[in-house]
Amino acid sequence: MKKQLLIGLALLASMPVAAQAHRAWLYPSSTVLSGDTPYVTVDAAVSNELFYFNHNPMRLDGLTIIGPDGSKVEAENKNTGKYRSTFDVPLKGDGTYRLSVESDGLTASYKINGERKRWRGKPEDFAKDIPQDAEELKATHNQRRLETFVTRGKPTEIKPNATGLELRSKTHPTDLIAGEETTFQLVLDGKPAANVKVEVVPGGSRYRDKVGDFAVTSDAEGAVKIKWPEPGMYYVEASVEDENSAFKEAKQRRASYGATFEVMPE
């Protein structure tokens, strides 16, 4: 589907290494909840300004919600509109829920008859979609994870991912306070990711002149320290490139991560 392909390309462009700055993000209605029957509703979109849905919706194909007990939670009322997708999440038990949109695929660029082409798809379609006589073929395994966290009642441990890039938090991701410093650990395939630039972007940029973004760098143990200047919603992103592609069609891998965190006033 052409539209999906366009959105896919927009997502690719959201990687910090790319020239364009579009970001793909999840924005939950709340991150800290009480009571027996709370729901969160989540906006999912791709845009430049955070967190304004004014460019493209995020596709929800790769949406996974993991509840506090480790089981999958089904999103309700999934919808994709012009500028954003939305879905609801029932929080039926106490603890922390991980909401993530993940994708694992290939991108390629090549020349055919002197014309530059770009392709995005699944490994099994690579051979049939890419012409045999393609020149300057460069394929990349794109491993992307976007996530946010919400907690009903007392926060619980979050099960780490085995592969890809992620920020693990020693302090809890729904327990962030303005003025305090949070130490995360950036890990790639479960191992510390050292010396990686991590960008921190506060939401609400429409109502001020400066974006207010800043960058920190992970240390040798992958530790990333972020001091939150103000209460509000933040987007934190990082990406790395290496040669650990999971697919034989590509040599390169680009692993990227983007998370939305809510920072509360004291």
Add this chain to the structure above:
Amino acid sequence: MRVLLTITTSALLASPGFAAGLEVKVEIPKLDVSEYHRPYVAMWIERPDNTVAANLAVWYDAANTKDKGEKWLKDMRQWWRRTGRELNMPVDGLSGATRPVGTHEVKFEAGHPAIAALQPGEYELIVEAAREVGGREVVRIPFKWPADKEAAGSAGGKEELGAVSLVVKP
């Protein structure tokens, strides 16, 4: 807004027969607003490192048909983060109904489990109020436990709380 006031020891002698304990007075202010809901109020005791030494009271709308009023407990966000989220409401001896405008006195005497477990040391009484369609406010009153002689402290809220006072009985 956080208000800190030091405790002043008064020359009053402890009333004979009155057990050691804490007397807390909390004023719920009258507000000129078009939609008024009684505030949720939590009071608790913290150690100097901000860990919670005791929960004293939580006034919330447990009779509310919407989720037994628990949906809004997290709006007392400091209480929620420090201790509220660990509790399974309602809690006997802790939860109570929301209070109307006026000054409310609550006493926690030596027999009260919160007081009985209080080790000698420096503490702060914290009172937090959060109101639906309204704001939130926290006031703190430092005190020493146990008191040699009767001691009093007070703090004034500016928005969601009126005068808050504490008397520590030796």
